[in-house]
Amino acid sequence: xxxxxxxxxxxxxxxxxxxxxxxxxxxxxxxxxxxxxxxxxxxxxxxxxxxxxxxxxxxxxxxxxxxxxxxxxxxxxxxxxxxxxxxxxxxxxxxxxxxxxxxxxxxxxxxxxxx
Amino acid sequence: xxxxxxxxxxxxxxxxxxxxxxxxxxxxxxxxxxxxxxxxxxxxxxxxxxxxxxxxxxxxxxxxxxxxxxxxxxxxxxxxxxxxxxxxxxxxxxxxxxxxxxxxxxxxxxxxxxx
Numbered sequence: 001x002x003x004x005x006x007x008x009x010x011x012x013x014x015x016x017x018x019x020x021x022x023x024x025x026x027x028x029x030x031x032x033x034x035x036x037x038x039x040x041x042x043x044x045x046x047x048x049x050x051x052x053x054x055x056x057x058x059x060x061x062x063x064x065x066x067x068x069x070x071x072x073x074x075x076x077x078x079x080x081x082x083x084x085x086x087x088x089x090x091x092x093x094x095x096x097x098x099x100x101x102x103x104x105x106x107x108x109x110x111x112x113x114x115x
Numbered sequence: 116x117x118x119x120x121x122x123x124x125x126x127x128x129x130x131x132x133x134x135x136x137x138x139x140x141x142x143x144x145x146x147x148x149x150x151x152x153x154x155x156x157x158x159x160x161x162x163x164x165x166x167x168x169x170x171x172x173x174x175x176x177x178x179x180x181x182x183x184x185x186x187x188x189x190x191x192x193x194x195x196x197x198x199x200x201x202x203x204x205x206x207x208x209x210x211x212x213x214x215x216x217x218x219x220x221x222x223x224x225x226x227x228x229x230x
Contacts (some may be wrong), residue, residue, distance in 0.1 A: 044223050045210075100212060105159050108157075
């Protein structure tokens with residue numbers, strides 16, 4: 001079984017600034033994936049970034065990067081140069097490796113971006 | 116990325132009636148699809164895993180006779196809410212996994228209102 005914890009229900013960041021969203025997880029699997037999903041007001045789930053647990057290098061996608069601390073089971077998301085369009089709910093998720101594996105989601109962090 | 120189409124996006128039905136929600140993978144074959152339910156300002160709760168050509172696997176506490184899932188082809192899974200009641204009102208989201216990939220692609224979601 002896996003659990004994912006997001007301890008920040010809401011966060012706020014000023015436009016152009018940097019914000020970090022926290023996520024911790026627990027899993028008994030040795031091989032797994034970690035994800036950050038964005039859910040804007042349209043409620044369409046959008047994949048932001050993905051990390052394979054066997055990779056030590058932190059994943060990066062343009063303004064989005066993660067700080068993956070495997071021993072601490074921590075997987076935070078850093079958003080640089082925040083934009084108004086980044087305002088959304090952000091969900092951290094874990095998935096064991098292998099086919100047909102389900103995602104386990106955290107409770108989400110609502111990010112507000114202010115002018 | 117791959118496209119998953121969910122239909123309808125909104126539906127209102129009367130208590131006691133049934134409503135069917137479709138989830139289609141438009142440009143890939145999905146051996147596995149997932150159905151989630153999301154309450155307002157909450158995370159996604161996995162209801163069931165739908166596998167093409169076999170019976171769905173339901174999560175604990177989800178009534179299989181109430182939430183009928185059919186995955187008759189590699190591109191279509193349907194969720195039928197039978198004898199709907201107001202407490203079934205919610206946002207339902209599907210996601211699909213490709214055969215060779217563990218990345219999940221999400222539909223746009225369906226807002227169900229039972230009156």
